Amino acid sequence: MNAIAAFASGLVFGLGLILAGMTDPGKVIGFLDLAGNWDPSLAFVMGGAIAVGLVAFTFAKRRTVNLLGGAMHLPKTSHIDRRLVLGSLAFGIGWGLAGFCPGPALVSLGAGQEQAGVFTVAMLAGILIYVVAERLSRRPTKHAA
DSSP, X not given: OHHHHHHHHHHHHHHHHHXXXXXXXXXXXXXXXXXXXXXXXXXXXXXXHHHHHHHHHHHHTTOSBOTTSOBOOOOOOOOOOHHHHHHHHHHHHHHHXXXXXXXXXXXXXXXXXXXXXXXXXXXXXXXXXXXXXXXXXXXXXXXXX
């Protein structure tokens, strides 16, 4: 049952991204071009997503299990730190340069968009660099006596 629910959720999400225009890098870059030929249509998509999210999180906070019976895992912190800010900047810069963010890029990759393939390879390389850097930063250091 969980696999069917996951597939259905992914399918609805992917179709929503396509219908909203989030898989079209030109549309996304037009939305981000505030100083040029700004296309505000994605603001309505984001506003709708925020509204749905607010309702969903309001109900989710009151629950201990999700609708399929699994444990409910919600963020417990609202602390803004350096890592969050740097990650947000990296996300925004990548989104602005490529016109893709991870979800729409994967949907576009599945649709055969070559640009999405390039973005996805770069995204996976960035994830790998992050994982390696995190592992190296957590290694104990040897100090000379």
